[in-house]
Amino acid sequence: MAINVKDLDRDFKYQVMREPGGEYLSRCFACGTCTASCPVREIDERFNPRKIIRMTLLGMKKEVIESEFVWLCTACYMCQERCPQDVKITDLMNAIKNVAVKEGFIHPSYTAQVEALKNFSRLYEVGEFENKKRQKIGLPALDTETKKEFVQVIDDYVSGLLKGGEE
Amino acid sequence: MKYAFFLGCTVPVRAQNYELSARRVAEKLGIELVDIPEFRCCGYPIKSVNFRGHLVMSAINLALAEKQGLNITTLCNACSVTMIEANEELKEHPEFLEEVNRELSKFGLEYKGTVNVKHFARVLYEDYGLDKLKEHITRPLEGYRFAAHYGCHFIRPSSVYAEFDDPQYPVSLDRLVEVTGAEAVDYPEKQLCCGGGILGIKEDVALALSNKKLGIVKEKNADGMISICPFCSIMYEGNQKKIEKIYEKEYGIPVLYYTQILGLAMGFSSEEMGLKLNRIKPRALMEAFSNG
Ligand code: SF4
Ligand code: SF4
Numbered sequence: 303m304a305i306n307v308k309d310l311d312r313d314f315k316y317q318v319m320r321e322p323g324g325e326y327l328s329r330c331f332a333c334g335t336c337t338a339s340c341p342v343r344e345i346d347e348r349f350n351p352r353k354i355i356r357m358t359l360l361g362m363k364k365e366v367i368e369s370e371f372v373w374l375c376t377a378c379y380m381c382q383e384r385c386p387q388d389v390k391i392t393d394l395m396n397a398i399k400n401v402a403v404k405e406g407f408i409h410p411s412y413t414a415q416v417e418a419l420k421n422f423s424r425l426y427e428v429g430e431f432e433n434k435k436r437q438k439i440g441l442p443a444l445d446t447e448t449k450k451e452f453v454q455v456i457d458d459y460v461s462g463l464l465k466g467g468e469e
Numbered sequence: 470m471k472y473a474f475f476l477g478c479t480v481p482v483r484a485q486n487y488e489l490s491a492r493r494v495a496e497k498l499g500i501e502l503v504d505i506p507e508f509r510c511c512g513y514p515i516k517s518v519n520f521r522g523h524l525v526m527s528a529i530n531l532a533l534a535e536k537q538g539l540n541i542t543t544l545c546n547a548c549s550v551t552m553i554e555a556n557e558e559l560k561e562h563p564e565f566l567e568e569v570n571r572e573l574s575k576f577g578l579e580y581k582g583t584v585n586v587k588h589f590a591r592v593l594y595e596d597y598g599l600d601k602l603k604e605h606i607t608r609p610l611e612g613y614r615f616a617a618h619y620g621c622h623f624i625r626p627s628s629v630y631a632e633f634d635d636p637q638y639p640v641s642l643d644r645l646v647e648v649t650g651a652e653a654v655d656y657p658e659k660q661l662c663c664g665g666g667i668l669g670i671k672e673d674v675a676l677a678l679s680n681k682k683l684g685i686v687k688e689k690n691a692d693g694m695i696s697i698c699p700f701c702s703i704m705y706e707g708n709q710k711k712i713e714k715i716y717e718k719e720y721g722i723p724v725l726y727y728t729q730i731l732g733l734a735m736g737f738s739s740e741e742m743g744l745k746l747n748r749i750k751p752r753a754l755m756e757a758f759s760n761g
Contacts, residue, residue: 459519
């Protein structure tokens, strides 16, 4: 990777470390155990947790948060189990995603999920149709109401992030 | 034995055979599952977007169970890990709990942090116990061979599961399969992820992950895979035909929920365990255990 020093953002790593899960970023000594343990990396070489961590430490903010890669982590926790430095990599990947969202980069599949949650308080709607089907096979009908609690949480924590940036 | 029954988003619409078999099995075992109508999403999808927001979502559900003095049991690995981890975060960080309760107070809710969350398979393994479970087996599934698929979030991260099972070489679900009288097939990469978490992000990579394990299980010639998570089943069962097409393979591997085979061994019929709702028909089991 070609690095242009001018483009580096020295604050990026602190921004990640301030997010829950990002705290242990600077413990990484680049051994590569995470990359060797990663099932996604085995299939798509462009996804490389060790590299994402190095890029974050270096301050390659744009490359990290605008890439699709951070969204490719399945959260399988294999890297986290094996990291000798206890970097808590899966949580760190989540922290990076949280920063990306704050900067206006959210993967569209998550925008859709947020939308569904706001409408149904569930990922999938349970309405009359679904309840009829449930009852037909012997399952109880579920409460179909959209809960104001969930609408509120999304309004308070998420909606603002989707409209533009924060921080 | 009594738990608040947390269904989550996926089970009630996409894994009705799982829910049906779990409810029937629990009833017969004398495990009371209490439906709390106000339960909604566990918060998992929001974690990647905003960690604090996902904590509040989890806490709404935790607070609802706490109000009734109940611990939670779930059928989904993602719901389990999300609420277990949220619980830990709220315990470890008083400032999170404070913030969460500020939000909850808007709806007259409060969370004190007293609720315990456990996957239903772990409830069977740990709280109910294998010995007591064995007493209910009236029709052992002798001669059947199943490959147990744990799914990541049933055993990892070890930071919250250390006292339960090994994060890389787990045994609990194999023991549960053996209780039914069936053989638990040993196979490499038992810990491998199904890929479900990125199905909506990059389908080809997600399906490649599932294909890998389907290939391993096929070689072992098992009668089926045993799942305890709706996401894992969507990957291995719901997407199996698609995977076969992409990779030009013929798998035809039935994927059953653990509660389905447990129920068969407890004397329920294949109809009662919802086997006809399985996408890849477990024909041998359907014929052997039909009531008609
Ligand atoms: S395993 Fe841990 S220490 Fe090694 S490169 Fe990955 S994050 Fe860094
Ligand atoms: S948690 Fe993410 S980065 Fe770590 S091994 Fe799994 S997929 Fe790879």
